[in-house]
Amino acid sequence: MPRLWVPNALTVANLAAGLTAILLTIAEQWALAVALVFGAAMFDSLDGRVARRLNVASEFGKQLDSLADLVSFGVAPALLAYQLVFADSGWGGYALATVFPICGALRLARFNVSGTRGHFVGLPITAAGPVLAACAYFVPVLPVTGQAFVLLILSGLMVSTVKVPKL
Amino acid sequence: MPRLWVPNALTVANLAAGLTAILLTIAEQWALAVALVFGAAMFDSLDGRVARRLNVASEFGKQLDSLADLVSFGVAPALLAYQLVFADSGWGGYALATVFPICGALRLARFNVSGTRGHFVGLPITAAGPVLAACAYFVPVLPVTGQAFVLLILSGLMVSTVKVPKL
Numbered sequence: 454m455p456r457l458w459v460p461n462a463l464t465v466a467n468l469a470a471g472l473t474a475i476l477l478t479i480a481e482q483w484a485l486a487v488a489l490v491f492g493a494a495m496f497d498s499l500d501g502r503v504a505r506r507l508n509v510a511s512e513f514g515k516q517l518d519s520l521a522d523l524v525s526f527g528v529a530p531a532l533l534a535y536q537l538v539f540a541d542s543g544w545g546g547y548a549l550a551t552v553f554p555i556c557g558a559l560r561l562a563r564f565n566v567s568g569t570r571g572h573f574v575g576l577p578i579t580a581a582g583p584v585l586a587a588c589a590y591f592v593p594v595l596p597v598t599g600q601a602f603v604l605l606i607l608s609g610l611m612v613s614t615v616k617v618p619k620l
Numbered sequence: 621m622p623r624l625w626v627p628n629a630l631t632v633a634n635l636a637a638g639l640t641a642i643l644l645t646i647a648e649q650w651a652l653a654v655a656l657v658f659g660a661a662m663f664d665s666l667d668g669r670v671a672r673r674l675n676v677a678s679e680f681g682k683q684l685d686s687l688a689d690l691v692s693f694g695v696a697p698a699l700l701a702y703q704l705v706f707a708d709s710g711w712g713g714y715a716l717a718t719v720f721p722i723c724g725a726l727r728l729a730r731f732n733v734s735g736t737r738g739h740f741v742g743l744p745i746t747a748a749g750p751v752l753a754a755c756a757y758f759v760p761v762l763p764v765t766g767q768a769f770v771l772l773i774l775s776g777l778m779v780s781t782v783k784v785p786k787l
Contacts, residue, residue, distance in 0.1 A: 465722055472695070472718045476702065479646055516686070516729035523687050524695060524721070528639070535643065551639045554691070555632055562683035 457511070460504035464517045467496035471525025478532050483590055486533055490586045493525035497579055519561045526582025527557035531604075534589040538600045549604050553585065556608035563612075573617040576610035580617075624678070627671035631684045634663035638692025645699050650757055653700055657753045660692035664746055686728045693749025694724035698771075701756040705767045716771050720752065723775035730779075740784040743777035747784075 474489035500518060504510040531553040539546030557578040567574065588595065588603050595603070641656035667685060671677040698720040706713030724745040734741065755762065755770050762770070 465726075468722055468725055469718050472698075472721055473714060475642075475695070475699065476714050476717060479699070479703070512733045513729050516732045517725060519683070520687065520690050520725040520728055523690065524725075528642070528691060528695060531639075532642065532646070536646070547640060547643050550643060551636050554639055555635055558635055558684060558687040558691075559632075561687055562680050565683045566679045 456507050457509045459507060460500045460509060461514055461517060463496050463500035463503060464514065464521050467493045467500065467518075467525055468521035470496060471521065471529045474525070474529040475532055478529065478536055481536070483533070483537060486529070487586050487590045490525065490529055490533070490583055493521075493529070494579060494583050497522065497525070515565070519565055522578055522582075523554065523558055523561055526578045527554035530582040530586040530589075533586050534600065534604060537589045537593075538597055542597065545601075549601055553581075553604055553608050556611045557581065560611040572619060575613050575615060576607065576617055578611055581607040581611050623674050624676045626674060627667045627676060628681055628684060630663050630667035630670060631681065631688050634660045634667065634685075634692055635688035637663060638688065638696045641692070641696040642699055645696065645703055648703070650700070650704060653696070654753050654757045657692065657696055657700070657750055660688075660696070661746060661750050664689065664692070682732070686732055689745055689749075690721065690725055690728055693745045694721035697749040697753040697756075700753050701767065701771060704756045704760075705764055709764065712768075716768055720748075720771055720775050723778045724748065727778040739786060742780050742782060743774065743784055745778055748774040748778055 470489045470493035474486045474493065477483075477486040477489065497518070500514070501510070504514055531550045534553075535546055535550035539549050542549070560575050560578055563575070564573075564577075585604060585607055589600060592600075637656045637660035641653045641660065644653040644656065664685070667681070668677070671681055698717045701720075702713055702717035706716050709716070727742050727745055730742070731740075731744075752771060752774055756767060759767075
């Protein structure tokens with residue numbers, strides 16, 4: 454495999470993990486689905502670093518990364534939260550499961566055209582997604598309204614202009 | 621609403637339709653889910669045209685469009701095909717439902733960095749997705765192996781360098 458493709462293979466692994474998390478969510482395999490969202494986050498934290506280390510960072514890789522992030526940290530956590538928490542909430546549940554990835558997509562599109570300086574503008578979807586998935590799975594004691602509040606706050610923070618320091 | 625946001629609102633409608641198609645697929649509302657994939661395609665065919673007509677085409681809009689396209693024409697049709705056709709195919713079904721959106725993401729990332737001349741390079745995901753959804757829903761007589769063949773051909777055409785004329 455050419456060196457150029459190593460970071461892109463990691464990005465594809467991120468996307469594959471996110472897609473499998475969605476399929477496992479449909480199969481009601483919650484624990485595995487949550488684990489795969491975190492697995493996707495691990496691959497995502499590696500691809501950019503490996504690209505810079507190998508000196509093969511590319512515009513193609515950046516585009517592929519955003520596409521994978523929307524699926525793994527936007528769609529997969531929203532579906533997980535829907536199935537675990539909002540499935541009995543009718544169209545309100547549909548609205549919540551839809552608004553989170555839409556805010557994530559707006560955040561990713563803005564990021565891709567604005568770049569970064571020393572900090573992120575708005576909460577990155579790569580942070581919001583795992584938090585949403587973890588909250589839905591690990592905090593079942595939180596009532597539906599509380600979970601909806603968490604989802605809406607995370608959605609708002611993604612499209613906000615809040616400065617978030619890079620770790 | 622500022623004029624600039626009209627095409628982006630259409631792109632968000634595309635994404636919302638795709639996400640709702642996924643939720644309806646989980647709810648086994650097949651006909652509505654397929655209809656929404658085609659609804660997403662309708663919104664998608666409008667956003668670029670409206671942006672050019674209003675003279676507000678933007679890099680932000682282009683990025684948002686690709687993100688929406690992956691969900692509406694990559695993830696949603698793959699999940700629909702999985703649920704309708706490959707649900708009993710074990711890990712093979714998972715692999716098929718994963719490979720289609722991955723090829724779609726590779727196609728979208730390549731398109732975003734290469735632009736177009738008079739033709740597309742590789743089958744656009746906006747064509748492949750509706751074909752996959754329609755084939756899974758409207759051609760139930762086609763056996764699982766035939767459906768898998770269609771999915772793999774569409775996936776291969778997306779990442780190929782076949783020249784596809786613009787309509």
